[in-house]
Amino acid sequence: MNIGILGTGMVGTTIGAQLIRLGHTVMVGSRSTENEKAVAWVKSHGAAASLGTFADAATFGEMVFLCTKGDALLDILERVGSNRFAGKTVVDVTNPLDFSKGVPPSLFICNTSSLGEEVQKALPDSFVVKTLNIVNCEVMVNPAKYAPDGTMFLCGNDRDAKEKVRELLTRFGWRDILDLGDITGARGMEMMLPLWLRAWMVTKDVHVAFKAIRH
Numbered sequence: 374m375n376i377g378i379l380g381t382g383m384v385g386t387t388i389g390a391q392l393i394r395l396g397h398t399v400m401v402g403s404r405s406t407e408n409e410k411a412v413a414w415v416k417s418h419g420a421a422a423s424l425g426t427f428a429d430a431a432t433f434g435e436m437v438f439l440c441t442k443g444d445a446l447l448d449i450l451e452r453v454g455s456n457r458f459a460g461k462t463v464v465d466v467t468n469p470l471d472f473s474k475g476v477p478p479s480l481f482i483c484n485t486s487s488l489g490e491e492v493q494k495a496l497p498d499s500f501v502v503k504t505l506n507i508v509n510c511e512v513m514v515n516p517a518k519y520a521p522d523g524t525m526f527l528c529g530n531d532r533d534a535k536e537k538v539r540e541l542l543t544r545f546g547w548r549d550i551l552d553l554g555d556i557t558g559a560r561g562m563e564m565m566l567p568l569w570l571r572a573w574m575v576t577k578d579v580h581v582a583f584k585a586i587r588h
């Protein structure tokens with residue numbers, strides 16, 4: 374499948390590399406097609422990888438991952454135009470982190486809405502699924518190594534889109550996937566961030582993952 378990834382940071386490129394390993398063709402999107410790090414990443418990932426603008430990547434993808442800085446995302450979507458995402462499954466991996474007062478960041482939206490919900494509002498003709506934002510990118514694509522018993526949450530309004538994403542997560546290695554229901558489930562998923570950022574800040578050497586314990 375052709376997959377577009379908006380974002381050339383560690384998340385976009387880590388997910389992109391994993392998707393290529395699984396046989397997909399990936400275009401990462403950036404503010405600039407001359408982005409040196411992204412050009413180098415594409416070069417090292419062969420014919421299945423390419424680089425474009427955010428708009429190019431959105432157009433290219435049959436499925437589109439959102440992996441940009443959280444506070445730039447809604448502006449990016451507006452500039453790209455919702456039509457480029459229409460009818461597609463859009464996987465939102467971002468977090469609404471506000472670093473304006475330093476570290477640790479706060480959430481610039483929470484409790485009564487979430488970035489996931491705002492993305493769905495901005496892309497009314499797309500099927501937004503929130504997932505993976507609750508763990509570091511190395512854990513996202515290699516749960517077998519870092520969190521073999523971990524639970525990955527997802528949420529979104531469209532059942533078929535969630536099924537497609539569930540299938541991909543399974544290919545990433547997630548064995549325990551819990552559907553939190555409609556896109557308002559993103560509120561809780563985004564509010565997990567302060568906890569794992571705090572755990573990382575005090576240790577500098579932990580990955581945090583979550584486990585839903587069934588009884």
Ligand SMILES: NC(=O)c1ccc[n+]([C@@H]2O[C@H](COP(=O)([O-])OP(=O)(O)OC[C@H]3O[C@@H](n4cnc5c(N)ncnc54)[C@H](OP(=O)(O)O)[C@@H]3O)[C@@H](O)[C@H]2O)c1
Nearest residue numbers: 380381382383384403404440441442443445467468509510
């Ligand atoms: N790092 C993790 O392990 C992790 C884990 C879970 C969730 N997340 C979330 O995943 C997202 C991506 O994280 P990241 O660490 O890969 O990188 P990031 O630095 O948060 O985002 C990098 C991307 O955002 C774009 N960007 C940055 N500022 C921008 C602006 N002012 N206007 C337009 N685009 C802008 C960059 O564009 P260019 O390509 O032009 O540079 C780049 O593509 C974030 O929302 C983060 O909270 C990260």
